[in-house]
Amino acid sequence: MADFDLAGRVAMVTGASRGIGRGIALELARAGASVAVTARRVGDLAGTVREIEAAGSRALAVVLEVRDRASIRAAADAVGAALGPVDVLVNNAGVQRLRHALDVTEEDWDFVLDTNLRGLFFCCQEIGRRMVERGRGKIVNVSSAAGMIPSAERAAYASSKAAVLMLTRVLAVEWAARGVTVNAVAPTFVETELAAQTLDRPGAREATLARIPLRRLATVEDVAAAVRYLASPAADYLTGTTIGVDGGLVMR
Ligand SMILES: NC(=O)c1ccc[n+]([C@@H]2O[C@H](COP(=O)([O-])OP(=O)(O)OC[C@H]3O[C@@H](n4cnc5c(N)ncnc54)[C@H](OP(=O)(O)O)[C@@H]3O)[C@@H](O)[C@H]2O)c1
Numbered sequence: 001m002a003d004f005d006l007a008g009r010v011a012m013v014t015g016a017s018r019g020i021g022r023g024i025a026l027e028l029a030r031a032g033a034s035v036a037v038t039a040r041r042v043g044d045l046a047g048t049v050r051e052i053e054a055a056g057s058r059a060l061a062v063v064l065e066v067r068d069r070a071s072i073r074a075a076a077d078a079v080g081a082a083l084g085p086v087d088v089l090v091n092n093a094g095v096q097r098l099r100h101a102l103d104v105t106e107e108d109w110d111f112v113l114d115t116n117l118r119g120l121f122f123c124c125q126e127i128g129r130r131m132v133e134r135g136r137g138k139i140v141n142v143s144s145a146a147g148m149i150p151s152a153e154r155a156a157y158a159s160s161k162a163a164v165l166m167l168t169r170v171l172a173v174e175w176a177a178r179g180v181t182v183n184a185v186a187p188t189f190v191e192t193e194l195a196a197q198t199l200d201r202p203g204a205r206e207a208t209l210a211r212i213p214l215r216r217l218a219t220v221e222d223v224a225a226a227v228r229y230l231a232s233p234a235a236d237y238l239t240g241t242t243i244g245v246d247g248g249l250v251m252r
Helices: 019-030 042-054 069-083 106-134 155-178 193-199 204-211 220-231
Strands: 010-014 034-039 059-063 088-091 137-142 180-185
Touching: 010 019, 010 069, 019 034, 019 042, 019 088, 019 137, 019 220, 034 042, 034 069, 042 059, 059 069, 069 106, 088 106, 088 220, 106 137, 106 155, 106 180, 137 155, 137 220, 155 180, 180 220, 193 204
Parallel strands: 010 034, 010 088, 034 059, 088 137, 137 180
Antiparallel strands: none
């Protein structure tokens, strides 16, 4: 029988104070995992912690700035000391700045790439090193349909998300023999603060829905379900793959 249970496992989710990360953290808790939730503003994690504890699991709020390697190391140490070694790492923290390519500044580019790609890589490296030493672990990276389909105003964002898909595959190849799987999810629009930058523009919501074969946006729960699967024993034989949580958008 397929095993989607995470009882006894320790999960760490970046960007878990709101939106998709919060939903992922809650779903992993419902699956039985103890969950370390992280964000830059640690005070914003209180709601996620409450929800996890209400679901009957252990929660730990840890401050983490993914652009700072010392912060990543300190967060990994704090989680290890309080909950034990991380079995599941979900790299969800991400940012977007909508800009026409001609207007992108160096600061825009660095902000987006340093968070979405560099930060994600060094989280993989820090936690991945510990997983490799133990000979087990699962990493799930949150990419985006924007990393597969070109769309205007996303030079930095789409580049970062496409790179995450390749990075996922490179790490999967390197760590497969060490007991660590690395997979990704690539959602289409989910109603969050990040997506509101696009969806709140006049006509944008209708135009987006018209392109999605299933004719609705993704929900936080749709994404969290795919992450739970990739984090669970049921997905032991998957590595280097991407689940498109996109209502059929990318197949078109
Ligand atoms: N929403 C969508 O339509 C959509 C679609 C496809 C993919 N995605 C991806 O899904 C992920 C989550 O998106 P979302 O829509 O849920 O975003 P969101 O609502 O803006 O939440 C972003 C989370 O990341 C944290 N964060 C941002 N910068 C950080 C940093 N430098 N270090 C550590 N944590 C940081 C934020 O907390 P703090 O600000 O306190 O740090 C927050 O918890 C992102 O990777 C995004 O690209 C979103």
